[in-house]
Amino acid sequence: MVIKSGTIQFKENPSIASTGVVVGPTEKKSTFAESFDEVLLLENEKGETFEQAHTHFIEKACKETLRKGHEKLENVDVFIGGDLVNQLSPTNFAARELAIPFLGVFSACASSVESVILGSLLLESGNAKSVLAGASSHHPSVERQFRYPLEYGAQRPGTSQWTVTAAGFALLQKHAKNAPIITHATIGRVVDGGQKNPLFMGAAMAPAARDTIERHLTNTNSRMADYDVIMTGDLGKIGLSILKEMFQDENSGVILQDAGAQFYGEDEFFKAGASGAGCSAAVYFSHVFNQLKSGVYKRVLLVATGALLSPLTFQQGETIPCIAHAIECRMEKRG
Numbered sequence: 001m002v003i004k005s006g007t008i009q010f011k012e013n014p015s016i017a018s019t020g021v022v023v024g025p026t027e028k029k030s031t032f033a034e035s036f037d038e039v040l041l042l043e044n045e046k047g048e049t050f051e052q053a054h055t056h057f058i059e060k061a062c063k064e065t066l067r068k069g070h071e072k073l074e075n076v077d078v079f080i081g082g083d084l085v086n087q088l089s090p091t092n093f094a095a096r097e098l099a100i101p102f103l104g105v106f107s108a109c110a111s112s113v114e115s116v117i118l119g120s121l122l123l124e125s126g127n128a129k130s131v132l133a134g135a136s137s138h139h140p141s142v143e144r145q146f147r148y149p150l151e152y153g154a155q156r157p158g159t160s161q162w163t164v165t166a167a168g169f170a171l172l173q174k175h176a177k178n179a180p181i182i183t184h185a186t187i188g189r190v191v192d193g194g195q196k197n198p199l200f201m202g203a204a205m206a207p208a209a210r211d212t213i214e215r216h217l218t219n220t221n222s223r224m225a226d227y228d229v230i231m232t233g234d235l236g237k238i239g240l241s242i243l244k245e246m247f248q249d250e251n252s253g254v255i256l257q258d259a260g261a262q263f264y265g266e267d268e269f270f271k272a273g274a275s276g277a278g279c280s281a282a283v284y285f286s287h288v289f290n291q292l293k294s295g296v297y298k299r300v301l302l303v304a305t306g307a308l309l310s311p312l313t314f315q316q317g318e319t320i321p322c323i324a325h326a327i328e329c330r331m332e333k334r335g
Helices: 025-029 050-068 086-098 111-124 139-146 201-219 236-246 259-263 277-294 311-315
Strands: 002-004 007-009 014-023 078-082 102-104 130-137 166-174 179-186 229-233 256-258 299-307 322-332
Touching (some): 086 130, 111 322, 201 322, 229 236
Parallel strands (some): 078 130
Antiparallel strands (some): 002 007
16 A cells, blocks of 8 residues: 555565575674674685676575575565676576576665565565565675776775675565564655765765655654664765754664664774665664564664666766665564
8 A cells, every 4th residue: 555655554564584694705894794694705705707706695695595484495486686787697697596586676775675665565465475585786796897896906085885795685475473574665766966976875875865764754654763773775974974964853863874884883994884785685684684583673764775877877977866765664473
């Protein structure tokens, strides 16, 4: 049921039955490292190309999700996923390996939540019983597509963010036992704040995050104080500070958080923090999921943000249009 302005209320309360997160070697430095299912030793363990390794990460995360959910691959109705590489190549090849019906999505770093929204709609409509949904990114492959190959040794400004190597996926089902439920979703609108700097994504994406959060709060008749956390991903440290300035709310300082800002803690090597489609997916489907399961969090709003640029649009001098998709999750005990 659409309430208004892109916000959906799920009557059937689709649930996150299980999750799987696989990350690269640098991500062992993450403040969330203990929540990840597997930290691989190399960016390309088998000596393959980085893009092929990216596919490998996706496959491992999906299989780990199913293992933890005690679900067989052949029982999954739809696989929904996206990444940042040309034409979703890593996810496409992972879908080839999984051999189940596939929907590829692209909302840049907002792809994780877009995937969950689509999966929830399939469950709500009765057209699926089990859905694998999530997103991924891979540092070396994404850097050489959107910025420079690592071998180039380009210097990074303080506003830049580090693309995370991670794949995060969730098994969505109805009526899963003791699982977080998805009560609402707000579909993002494309918002362009006029930014052109691809090394300052936080400033570009903050207006889109604000638009989605404001609409979600209005349409659900909620306040920031009603949530344990409203976590964006991935504005980074500077983008989060901009978003907080946009909200003149006494609760914004504590309740507004960002996966990218927290991912590597205060390590200055990572500049303004983390980014990548796998960043929010890794945090949402590990730390936040665990906090909901344990009862530490009872109500959260997850707002994944994405910068919808490409190497082509940057070369043509275009500004950076952005989007933010949101899902509201609550913990409900089931028998």
